[in-house]
Amino acid sequence: MKAIVNIHLKPGVLDPQGKAVHHALVQLGFKGVEDVRVGKQIILTLDDSLSIEEATKEVEQMCEKLLANTVIEDYTIKIEK
Amino acid sequence: MKVAIIRFPGTNCEFDTDYAFGRIGADRTIVWHKEESLPKDTDLVVLPGGFSYGDYLRSGAIARFSPIMKAIKEFGQKGGYVLGICNGFQILLESHMLPGAMMRNKNLHFISKFQYIKVLHTDNKFLSQTSEGEVLNIPIAHAEGNYFVKPDKLKKMYDNHQVILQYCDAQGNYDNPNGSVDAIAGICNENKNIFGLMPHPERACEKLLGSEDGIKMIKGFMH
Numbered sequence: 001m002k003a004i005v006n007i008h009l010k011p012g013v014l015d016p017q018g019k020a021v022h023h024a025l026v027q028l029g030f031k032g033v034e035d036v037r038v039g040k041q042i043i044l045t046l047d048d049s050l051s052i053e054e055a056t057k058e059v060e061q062m063c064e065k066l067l068a069n070t071v072i073e074d075y076t077i078k079i080e081k
Numbered sequence: 082m083k084v085a086i087i088r089f090p091g092t093n094c095e096f097d098t099d100y101a102f103g104r105i106g107a108d109r110t111i112v113w114h115k116e117e118s119l120p121k122d123t124d125l126v127v128l129p130g131g132f133s134y135g136d137y138l139r140s141g142a143i144a145r146f147s148p149i150m151k152a153i154k155e156f157g158q159k160g161g162y163v164l165g166i167c168n169g170f171q172i173l174l175e176s177h178m179l180p181g182a183m184m185r186n187k188n189l190h191f192i193s194k195f196q197y198i199k200v201l202h203t204d205n206k207f208l209s210q211t212s213e214g215e216v217l218n219i220p221i222a223h224a225e226g227n228y229f230v231k232p233d234k235l236k237k238m239y240d241n242h243q244v245i246l247q248y249c250d251a252q253g254n255y256d257n258p259n260g261s262v263d264a265i266a267g268i269c270n271e272n273k274n275i276f277g278l279m280p281h282p283e284r285a286c287e288k289l290l291g292s293e294d295g296i297k298m299i300k301g302f303m304h
Contacts, residue, residue: 016186016188069139069142071182
């Protein structure tokens with residue numbers, strides 16, 4: 001079973017990396033891009049014996065404790081059996 | 082004064098810090114992060130600069146779980162003095178021993194240069210030997226020094242004199258090298274016994290290095 005964790009800066013928190021990428025895209029001629037936010041993805045391989053509910057709870061705790069800094073970051077979790 | 086300087090894998094300022102505190106006559110011990118207790122009669126814990134755990138995930142995010150951190154947290158809760166410099170500051174933020182968080186510098190550059198900083202408050206031990214409004218010249222060297230804290234929390238920090246250092250130019254006017262909210266360079270906790278700053282006082286501890294202002298700062302702990 002895999003857990004896919006996406007972490008990104010909270011809306012409203014300035015994302016300098018996103019800004020730089022946006023700037024580069026516009027320079028390359030991609031005019032339709034309104035905004036870019038850069039995040040990170042962490043893929044965890046989990047023990048298959050856990051139920052999806054249990055796994056979600058477990059990964060939520062991992063995010064709160066270590067994977068995300070909830071002062072500035074939000075996270076989403078997707079579990080794939 | 083007995084100073085415990087904590088070394089994590091990737092710390093690289095422990096010897097400079099040791100040297101600087103040696104210059105003000107403190108007893109120093111470098112403590113490996115796997116230790117579970119601090120040396121007996123420690124007066125001050127310093128988390129020095131560097132790149133603990135290679136800055137993986139987020140600066141300071143993994144060092145926070147090192148065995149010694151539990152002892153440091155307890156030490157701080159009991160009123161013991163803790164100083165985090167640069168990566169040490171980041172570790173204190175990740176440990177929630179200080180409020181707020183660090184983000185990448187606004188211009189995405191690793192900034193390494195001398196930077197003027199202004200003393201906002203001296204009613205704390207760390208800056209007790211400096212004067213209010215004094216401009217100090219101290220090196221900075223970081224990629225993640227863009228300090229962020231929620232506005233309501235920031236207001237409380239101002240009211241309680243917890244915002245203690247601000248980036249500025251040579252005349253003390255506003256200057257912001259990294260995008261920090263209100264150009265904040267250093268803060269302390271509510272009880273004023275835990276301090277964090279991005280500039281490196283230990284790198285400004287004798288004339289040969291370009292500035293002695295760092296000595297003025299750390300000397301506060303001797304008083």
